[in-house]
Amino acid sequence: MQEKYHPQEIERQARQSWQETGIFNATEIPDKPKYYCLSMFPYPSGKLHMGHVRNYTIGDVLSRYRRMQGYNVMQPMGWDAFGLPAENAAIQKGVPPAKWTYDNIAYMRSQLQSLGFAIDWQRELATCDPQYYRWNQWLFLRMLEKGIAYQKTQVVNWDPVDQTVLANEQVIDGCGWRTGAVVEKREIPGYYLAITRYADELLADLEKLPGWPERVKTMQANWIGKSFGVDITFPPDTASGMPQALKVFTTRADTLMGVTYVAVAAEHAVALHAARSQPDLAAFIESCRQGATMEAELAVQEKKGMATGLYVLHPLTGERLPVWVTNYVLMSYGEGAVMAVPAHDERDFDFARQHSLPIKPVIRPENGELSVPLIQAFTEYGVTFNSARFSDLKSSEAIDAIAVELGQKALGEKRVRYRLRDWGVSRQRYWGCPIPLIHCDNCGVVPIADDQLPVVLPEDLVPDGSGNPLAKTPSFYECTCPCCGRQARRETDTMDTFVDSSWYFIRYACSDQPAAMTDQRANYWLPVNQYIGGIEHAILHLLYSRFWSKVMRDLELVSFDEPFANLLTQGMVLNEIFFRKTGSGRIQYFNPAEVDVQHDAEGKRSGAILRADGQPVESGGIGTMSKSKNNGIDPQEIIEQYGADTARLFMMFASPPTQTLEWSDAGVEGAFRFLKRLWRQVYLHKQQGGEAAATTTPVPYQEYPADLRDLRCQLHQTIVKVTDDLERRHTFNTAIAAIMELMNELSDVQGTHPAARQLMQEALENIVLLLSPIVPHICHALWRELRPGTELLDQPWPQADDQALIQDEIEIVVQINGKLRGQIRIAREADRPAVERAALEDEHIQKSMAGRPVKRIVVVPGKLVNIVV
């Protein structure tokens, strides 16, 4: 055995050994419990970043742990390979996106392999592979047949930078999720997937996901936004010229008797009708359309409106109610029209005040009166009044009674509505999955026949930054209609890349299946037992994938309802930001790797200097690693300097996986130091006749000296703790801390005494096994030293020896009035009176009590005694 730890060499050897045996290639074994462990696949952007390393290390630790526990583990990897960065790189460098993407995949694959992840590379897939995306197209056609996919023209979110449409989920604070550009409204035809058909199930099934973080489930529930209410029809006052009845949706039918006007969105048919004869109204509508480009601005912008001169009739009283066009009613929710109840709705209240519309209170608090005149809307539930025969009812009763009355008049019914909108999947971009349709002047939209799939995306186009290159490539779009044989045009829009990622985890189960989208292996492996990824996909990818799985289930392609049984959302990787203000007032950022942080004699931070010039730099706080702040650390450099195990150990140790992780060079050094100590400990043990002790005449545990018995107890307690931390808590940081603690104790064990060597052998073997999911390479090498001729990966996860966990004497804490005042050692089986007696007799306790009388003694068995004086 080498005296020193040489990570590069041992890591290369370990990886070679795993590769030769193909040990991580998974097959379906019916009689073994399966464990499908999945980390979100990367976009092949060029090289791995620390977020990837963290993500895949978490997955690898869990995979390797489960493997040792006897599970049939599958951990696959692939590439989310379609997307805009490829096109942008192509525009800049003049290289086709395909080449750029495949080159990146090759490099990043080698990086992942150098990190030693236990991945089944036989199942690797890339979403830009025609053999993958043909099944996107195939399923899209099935959806088309079922009416789940359909075409419509509507106002959409337009990203002016990426020059494409975005789905609602992809608009964050009014900006594109990728570019951050302010989203515009445009009216464009496109294809939609009817995710709203599944709204109710997507919401209800969140309850089938106890293994998901509450936070993510809440976010999805809010996004789906189910609300119960009543659809109400307001008949037209034809005398005023009102052309049609107005349908509204309300959750507060109990306030119906307080309606004083009706408001419609600027895009509403009634508004457009009225505008035809009223130029000023037309101008107002136009200004609404232009002003309201940014979603976030909508909420804060001033409420504006204009009367149409049209009237509707109150469905119960027949009263004439004016119709207003306003900018605060959304066309995209409900019917694009609302009944306005100023007394009981904040928005209506503001608007009514501005435009001097009547305010009619009809709800009062259950125990009390409404103070009039109202200073603000009373929006809570309460009791009706001033509502004719619907007075003096609780809100819930009034809603029911009014709904029944409206039902009898055929002017309303109870209705459930969702905030969720259908998923627009058309993208006016090149590097994506072609939508398999043909437009024929004669036959309309014609789907491609299944046996003609895939519609292959040409891989040699170089976009120039102006529009979709597919639309400028006749060899792609020129075709003949499959129905009538005449000249036709192929659809040049491609699918949202979130389509690709909505089912890749199913395809891993059968990525070599040429004849079908899935086969029975999908039902063996799925659902994914543990999914790991960033919280940023809480809605987007995770909601789409759930929807897609349910569609596939209804098409009888898979048999599960939910794709991901357990979800772990990892925290982001942060690093300090350093900068200087240059003379011209510009800010120049410096990479933390080029900066030395200084400390004073008390260990507090005193400043930071740039190594290159020795001059100070300012700290800009801690932030996510990003190019713009120049605070990223390249994982490759860490791997080359310290080895993959150090990188993995540091990331798992610095914080629990769900929390943010602060990068620290010193912390990396510390992790490296620990591995060096571990290596040395095994080396020294072998020098002292080490592993022979385990095989020759063993000393019975009962004959161990007391200190070794205690140490052996700690060893087995550590096994229990690490197992629990990995299995249940997923707190790898505390698991590592417990092993470090044990190592610290172990380093005191000296000498060649057989029992000492025997214990050392037992401890080191177990430490190597416990650490192996986290730092597999060094453990692979150390195991060969501790047990020559055997392989670590053939070993099961260690089991604690129950006998070792039982201590004859235990330590009990003694408190006086809840404050720690002493410790006593006492026999494990000592009864309550004995414990009390021992506590009272203790010298320290006697002194602290100073003769005060005992009022009461609280005993927590095995833990503490509290003496109340």
Next chain:
RNA sequence: GCCGGGAUGGCGGAAUUGGUAGACGCACGGGACUCAAAAUCCCGCGAUGGUGACAUCAUGGGGGUUCGAUUCCCCCUCCCGGCACCA
């Protein structure tokens, strides 16, 4: 505005079901080894007072429940995340 999560030494974090606050690591200080430095090893390390044994204070702030509260309850401050004219 609504919903959720959080605040613990110089720093990252630990304390799992109300039971020893600060595990483990980093930084820092002291020592050993060395011509010297690095590396390594040993010791110390919340604050205040005390030579010391020890005492007091301390988990964002204030109050409460309890023999005992970082943990439970009420109020407040600040930070982070999500949603936001959703009728």
